[in-house]
Amino acid sequence: MKPSPPAGSFGPREFQLVLLRRMADHQPELAEDAMRVLGASRTEMREANRRWQAWAHARRGPGELHRYRSALGEPETRRAVEEYSSEVLRWPLPLWPELRWEVMVGPLGRRTAPDVWGRGLVRAPGAPSPELRTEADLRPWGCTLSEVGNAFPPARVREGSAPTRLRLDFTLPDGTARAGEFTWGLLQRLL
Known part of the structure; x- marks a missing residue:
């Protein structure tokens, strides 16, 4: 049973x-x-x-x-x-x-x-992805982990502050290194 x-x-x-x-x-x-x-x-x-x-x-x-x-x-x-x-x-x-x-x-x-x-x-397949060009485009709940990683290579996924979270280290086009915290794959905040 x-x-x-x-x-x-x-x-x-x-x-x-x-x-x-x-x-x-x-x-x-x-x-x-x-x-x-x-x-x-x-x-x-x-x-x-x-x-x-x-x-x-x-x-x-x-x-x-x-x-x-x-x-x-x-x-x-x-x-x-x-x-x-x-x-x-x-x-x-x-x-x-x-x-x-x-x-x-x-x-x-x-x-x-x-x-x-x-x-x-x-x-979702067919849903438009947000245009991510600058740090200002990175709004909470506005983009997924893969979207940020693809928009700002090189990107490196690391463990986050809890089991449901991941951290993504990435580089902005101006060369600034940044990190974002994602919960369930959705951007929550920039660190």
């Missing part, structure tokens, strides 16, 4: 609240605006996060990929990455219509469920 999701409904709305919980650490105003869009309170956000964490750390809990499928349904798109024996799955999230929640899993073809190798928000 597979472990069930957290008690009560846990769907895309609650999953988005889990993402907002960590984003609120650096962008509380943006998170508050997003919670209003979702019709949620801070208490609901904290409760959704508590339930997700309890589910994630349950002794015999399902794997991470199972949790995403339980909360978000079947992915909108799936793409095999043969050179890594992996697969990339993407789900839409109503709060960020121009982005997708992306999960990379692998290795494929083994008896147990594949491991989640990476997860975060990415630009």
Whole structure:
């Protein structure tokens, strides 16, 4: 018998609240605006996060990929990455219509469920990417990790200040070295 999701409904709305919980650490105003869009309170956000964490750390809990499928349904798109024996799955999230929640899993073809190798928000196929030319273009929640890395090479990804965060070191066109902190793949702040 597979472990069930957290008690009560846990769907895309609650999953988005889990993402907002960590984003609120650096962008509380943006998170508050997003919670209003979702019709949620801070208490609901904290409760959704508590339930997700309890589910994630349950002794015999399902794997991470199972949790995403339980909360978000079947992915909108799936793409095999043969050179890594992996697969990339993407789900839409109503709060960020121009982005997708992306999960990379692998290795494929083994008896147990594949491991989640990476997860975060990415630009949706066909959605226009922001024009990133200067530091002023780097607005919180306005661009993804890959967009900044591609716009300002050379770029180097490093561990961030928490498990859900990554730091990207990059160089602006004027030669200025900068770093950005990303939560779930979305720019939160420049360091």
